Amino acid sequence: MKENLTLQFLYPDYEIPSDYKSEIAKTFHADIVSSTSEDLVLREIADVVVFDSFAGLNFFPFNKEQTYVFRSTVKDFLDSHRMLYPILPLINRANIVFTDLLSITKEDELDYAKVLEALNYKIADEYKSGHGIQINLLTDRMLLDGMNNCNAGDETIALCPDGKFYVCPAFYADKEIAFPIGNSMDGLDIKNPQLYKISHAPICRICDAYQCRRCIWLNKKATLEINTPSHEQCVISHIERNASRKLLALIREIGQFLPEKEIPEISYLDPFDKIQDNQ
Numbered sequence: 314m315k316e317n318l319t320l321q322f323l324y325p326d327y328e329i330p331s332d333y334k335s336e337i338a339k340t341f342h343a344d345i346v347s348s349t350s351e352d353l354v355l356r357e358i359a360d361v362v363v364f365d366s367f368a369g370l371n372f373f374p375f376n377k378e379q380t381y382v383f384r385s386t387v388k389d390f391l392d393s394h395r396m397l398y399p400i401l402p403l404i405n406r407a408n409i410v411f412t413d414l415l416s417i418t419k420e421d422e423l424d425y426a427k428v429l430e431a432l433n434y435k436i437a438d439e440y441k442s443g444h445g446i447q448i449n450l451l452t453d454r455m456l457l458d459g460m461n462n463c464n465a466g467d468e469t470i471a472l473c474p475d476g477k478f479y480v481c482p483a484f485y486a487d488k489e490i491a492f493p494i495g496n497s498m499d500g501l502d503i504k505n506p507q508l509y510k511i512s513h514a515p516i517c518r519i520c521d522a523y524q525c526r527r528c529i530w531l532n533k534k535a536t537l538e539i540n541t542p543s544h545e546q547c548v549i550s551h552i553e554r555n556a557s558r559k560l561l562a563l564i565r566e567i568g569q570f571l572p573e574k575e576i577p578e579i580s581y582l583d584p585f586d587k588i589q590d591n592q
């Protein structure tokens with residue numbers, strides 16, 4: 314609280330004891346809970362509900378107050394994206410997060426562009442009926458005027474069950490590259506904190522895929538550098554950026570929408586290729 318941080322609690326699937334709950338309730342915070350949580354009351358009032366699959370969506374009591382996160386493999390999203398269509402009128406915000414981005418193939422990239430284009434029509438239908446839904450992959454870039462990334466290690470940190478701080482929960486969970494950045498007794502100890510800032514990410518700072526997660530864990534995993542992105546992350550984010558450009562045009566067919574907004578046409582999917590071409 315002294316650092317003016319907002320607390321986000323990630324709950325386990327089982328119900329936690331009520332004295333934990335009353336302690337948590339004393340602090341301004343956000344609740345993040347799994348869609349399969351046994352704590353049905355918490356699941357109903359949580360700020361964010363996380364799904365690990367697209368199965369069983371028809372039975373979930375969606376509402377427009379909560380944000381929904383769908384964790385999925387790229388392949389599962391390509392196969393199951395239609396399961397999202399019926400819930401679009403029921404929600405205001407969904408974030409789709411890929412769990413295996415580094416294994417994406419050339420064929421997946423082509424399919425991803427097609428799937429986003431199909432989803433564009435469904436989202437445009439919502440806008441036509443006056444429902445300004447947000448789906449991170451497609452509407453974020455359309456609404457943003459500058460980089461809006463995860464910013465773990467700079468704007469957010471995770472306090473994990475071992476009492477230590479990590480850049481984010483992924484760094485705690487991935488024992489191969491896990492490294493703590495302090496602990497709850499001694500405080501934060503972040504080496505080279507500037508490297509977590511966009512100003513010290515030489516490729517990302519000249520990029521305009523503003524909606525990109527710019528996942529620090531993925532950077533570390535793929536390139537061993539926290540401020541150097543993987544080819545896969547860049548390509549996926551640029552496919553989304555280009556699909557947002559098309560969505561903007563689709564919504565404008567119905568009337569005036571974000572009149573000042575321009576998403577320029579570009580010919581590359583990885584900014585690294587552009588840098589090499591310029592050299």
Ligand code: SF4
Nearest residue numbers: 517520525542547550
């Ligand atoms: S698309 Fe690539 S260069 Fe652009 S912000 Fe994302 S990770 Fe960085």
